[in-house]
Amino acid sequence: MSFELVGLPALSRFTVDRREPLRGDAERIAQLWPKARVVEVDPWGRALVAERGTRLVDRPATEFGDGPPPDAVLLGEQDGVAFWAVPSAGDETDVAAPPGRTASWTPPELTDRPQWLDLRTTGALLDDTGAGLFTTAVALFQWHRTAKFCGLCGGTTEPVKSGWARVCSDCGREEYPRTDAAVICLVHDGADRVLLARGEGWPEGRYSVLAGFVEAGESLESCVAREVEEEVGVRVGAIHYLGSQPWPFPRSLMVGFEAVADPAEPLRPADGEIAQAKWVDRADVRRALADPGGIPDLLLPPNSSIAYRMLTSWAAATA
Structure with missing residues (x-):
C-alpha cells in the first residue's frame, strides 16, 4: 500500500510572488515602498501574531523610513503590495528569550492580542500568506546571522x-x-503498521518518523536507505517521494518519502541517537492524532512539521 500527502505541509504554503528580478529593481522597490507592509522578527525567530495565532501582524513600511532599512529583506509582492521583514529592535542581550524546548516545555497560551510566537507554535495556524512570509523571514535572518x-x-x-x-x-x-537537504521518511509495512522512533533527549513518549541529512555525493533515495538502516537497523524498499517542506531551524529543507520494511527484522536503535523504536498500529496513530496526549506513550510531532502531515496522511489511507 502506498499513500500521498493530503494537503501541503504547514510551512510549504506561500502565496506572494517571490521572483528574483524585483530584488534588484531599485525603481520598482521605491514605487512599492509607500504601500508596503513590514513584519518584525526578533533574535529568537519569533514574530508578532494575533487572533490566537492565526494572523501575522505587519506594519506600514513608512513607519520604518522613506525606504527599506539596510537590514530589511524583501519577502515578495502580492496585488501591488510588497512584503518585507526587519529584525526587531535590540539583540539577544535585551530581548527576553522564550522558554527552552525541554521535556517540560508546553506551548504558550494563545490570545487575541498580539504576542511573540515562533513558527513551531503558530506555523500551522496562520493562513497561507502568513505562513509563507514568516517561514521565509526566519530562514533569511538565520542565514544573515551566520x-x-x-x-x-x-x-x-x-x-x-x-x-x-x-x-x-x-x-x-x-x-x-x-539550504541543507535532509530526508524524512515514514517507514511502514505495506499494511497497517508504521515504524516510529524517539530521539535521545526527547520527552518520554514522544515519537516521530525517521530523518537525517543528505551527505555529499549522495542521492535522496540512497540517503533514505542509509539513514533508516543506521538509525534503526532495518532495510527498506519501495522508496517513494511524498513532498517537501522548509524547516528553518536553522536552514533545512525536509524532503519527505515513504518506504516499506519488514516488521520481522529486529530493530537496532542507534546508540546515542535513537532512544527507542517501535512498530505502531494504524488505529493507535489515529487515536493519538485525534486526542493529543490521550495515549501517554505515543505523543506525535507538532502540526507545523511535515512529519505530522505524513502521519495524518498515512493514518487516513486505507490499507
Whole structure:
C-alpha cells in the first residue's frame, strides 16, 4: 500500500510572488515602498501574531523610513503590495528569550492580542500568506546571522539584493542563503503498521518518523536507505517521494518519502541517537492524532512539521 500527502505541509504554503528580478529593481522597490507592509522578527525567530495565532501582524513600511532599512529583506509582492521583514529592535542581550524546548516545555497560551510566537507554535495556524512570509523571514535572518564573514577570504560581508545575497567588502565574492537537504521518511509495512522512533533527549513518549541529512555525493533515495538502516537497523524498499517542506531551524529543507520494511527484522536503535523504536498500529496513530496526549506513550510531532502531515496522511489511507 502506498499513500500521498493530503494537503501541503504547514510551512510549504506561500502565496506572494517571490521572483528574483524585483530584488534588484531599485525603481520598482521605491514605487512599492509607500504601500508596503513590514513584519518584525526578533533574535529568537519569533514574530508578532494575533487572533490566537492565526494572523501575522505587519506594519506600514513608512513607519520604518522613506525606504527599506539596510537590514530589511524583501519577502515578495502580492496585488501591488510588497512584503518585507526587519529584525526587531535590540539583540539577544535585551530581548527576553522564550522558554527552552525541554521535556517540560508546553506551548504558550494563545490570545487575541498580539504576542511573540515562533513558527513551531503558530506555523500551522496562520493562513497561507502568513505562513509563507514568516517561514521565509526566519530562514533569511538565520542565514544573515551566520554569514557575516566571507568563506573565501574572511572579509566582512554586507547584505545586497534586498537581503537575498551578501557581498564581501574585500574580495567582492557574493554569497547566497544556504539550504541543507535532509530526508524524512515514514517507514511502514505495506499494511497497517508504521515504524516510529524517539530521539535521545526527547520527552518520554514522544515519537516521530525517521530523518537525517543528505551527505555529499549522495542521492535522496540512497540517503533514505542509509539513514533508516543506521538509525534503526532495518532495510527498506519501495522508496517513494511524498513532498517537501522548509524547516528553518536553522536552514533545512525536509524532503519527505515513504518506504516499506519488514516488521520481522529486529530493530537496532542507534546508540546515542535513537532512544527507542517501535512498530505502531494504524488505529493507535489515529487515536493519538485525534486526542493529543490521550495515549501517554505515543505523543506525535507538532502540526507545523511535515512529519505530522505524513502521519495524518498515512493514518487516513486505507490499507
